[in-house]
Amino acid sequence: MANRETKPRVGGPEVSTRDLFRLDGRTVLITGGTGALGLEVAGSVLESGGDVICIDLPELPPEAGWTKVQAIAETHGTRATYYSCDVTDADRLRFLFEETMPKTRYPLRGVVTCAGVSGRVPAVDYPVDDFRRIVDINLVGTFIVAQAAAREMRNQNVSGSIVLVASMSGWGSNKGLDTSAYNSSKSAVLQLGRSLAAEWGSRQGHPSIRVNTISPGYIKTRLTAESLAKPTQEQVWSAENMLNRISTTDEYRAPIIFLLADGSSFMTGADLRIDGGHRSCESMNELHSESYGLVKNVPISKHWKWKRSTIARSDMPRSAEYLDL
Numbered sequence: 358m359a360n361r362e363t364k365p366r367v368g369g370p371e372v373s374t375r376d377l378f379r380l381d382g383r384t385v386l387i388t389g390g391t392g393a394l395g396l397e398v399a400g401s402v403l404e405s406g407g408d409v410i411c412i413d414l415p416e417l418p419p420e421a422g423w424t425k426v427q428a429i430a431e432t433h434g435t436r437a438t439y440y441s442c443d444v445t446d447a448d449r450l451r452f453l454f455e456e457t458m459p460k461t462r463y464p465l466r467g468v469v470t471c472a473g474v475s476g477r478v479p480a481v482d483y484p485v486d487d488f489r490r491i492v493d494i495n496l497v498g499t500f501i502v503a504q505a506a507a508r509e510m511r512n513q514n515v516s517g518s519i520v521l522v523a524s525m526s527g528w529g530s531n532k533g534l535d536t537s538a539y540n541s542s543k544s545a546v547l548q549l550g551r552s553l554a555a556e557w558g559s560r561q562g563h564p565s566i567r568v569n570t571i572s573p574g575y576i577k578t579r580l581t582a583e584s585l586a587k588p589t590q591e592q593v594w595s596a597e598n599m600l601n602r603i604s605t606t607d608e609y610r611a612p613i614i615f616l617l618a619d620g621s622s623f624m625t626g627a628d629l630r631i632d633g634g635h636r637s638c639e640s641m642n643e644l645h646s647e648s649y650g651l652v653k654n655v656p657i658s659k660h661w662k663w664k665r666s667t668i669a670r671s672d673m674p675r676s677a678e679y680l681d682l
């Protein structure tokens with residue numbers, strides 16, 4: 358294609374494996390930077406040698422979380438700064454870039470978009486304005502930030518890596534959760550990642566910017582707190598994956614650092630699904646559907662016996678038919 362050219366690669370055989378996971382000499386922008394995942398990512402980037410700029414809605418970051426982030430920065434000789442900014446406000450973001458980028462020690466070479474909201478409402482009653490707001494923050498806000506960052510990387514002529522936080526909910530819907538707006542927005546984030554990767558990987562007159570997504574499974578954070586307040590919810594969600602538990606934010610550090618750093622030099626337009634195998638075991642979910650009260654009092658071993666004797670998947674009974682086992 359006429360408008361493409363091969364760019365110099367990052368990393369290289371002379372770089373030690375350990376250094377392929379380092380972020381020295383670069384600044385990484387983190388949206389949703391006061392949230393559970395955002396703070397965790399900030400700490401791990403700082404530990405890996407990068408400076409961070411966190412943006413989020415509150416005027417000031419939460420004291421406890423931010424004190425911890427600053428302590429990590431001090432230990433590792435890195436810097437963390439915070440700015441209040443709504444990711445859907447393109448003008449404010451542009452102003453912020455003009456103000457902050459000249460003051461950074463290192464060029465902006467990484468972005469992690471953790472800003473996101475959810476909402477549980479049956480689709481038939483979903484207020485359209487609420488649906489729009491979720492799409493606006495999760496999808497349009499993600500685009501606004503990625504675009505601003507790509508412009509900055511182009512201005513500074515540096516290669517970069519953008520990690521968009523999608524969700525396993527972008528790959529399928531979640532049983533028992535009325536989250537049509539959230540699920541749709543996260544599917545769109547997956548497609549946004551692929552589209553931006555295609556445009557920015559080898560465009561003429563543009564440094565190479567890799568764009569990948571991650572799709573977390575259930576994480577114990579504020580976003581899931583309301584659902585997890587129900588006594589059996591954690592058990593139900595745990596039973597839906599292969600590890601029989603839900604995740605914590607620290608389990609996303611290594612995948613995100615890998616995508617930001619040069620170790621993932623040949624990876625773009627891809628998704629890392631980190632969901633304990635949830636989306637890889639839909640048939641297992643069916644077998645475990647007793648969690649939803651569909652097959653009460655039927656030992657799980659009986660399901661497995663039946664499964665082993667099943668020849669074709671099309672022969673599988675519907676959930677309600679399990680009652681006859």
Ligand SMILES: NC(=O)c1ccc[n+]([C@@H]2O[C@H](COP(=O)([O-])OP(=O)(O)OC[C@H]3O[C@@H](n4cnc5c(N)ncnc54)[C@H](O)[C@@H]3O)[C@@H](O)[C@H]2O)c1
Pocket residue numbers: 388389390391392393394395412413414415442443444445470471472473474494498522523524525572573574575576577578579580581
């Ligand atoms: N918690 C989970 O189970 C889970 C699962 C899959 C994906 N995710 C995704 O991970 C990301 C982080 O979620 P979390 O669990 O840490 O939740 P969180 O609520 O702790 O963090 C989300 C952050 O986004 C910020 N935010 C919301 N609207 C914003 C806006 N308009 N502008 C700027 N910031 C805004 C919030 O203030 C908050 O700090 C989200 O994108 C979420 O969709 C979470």
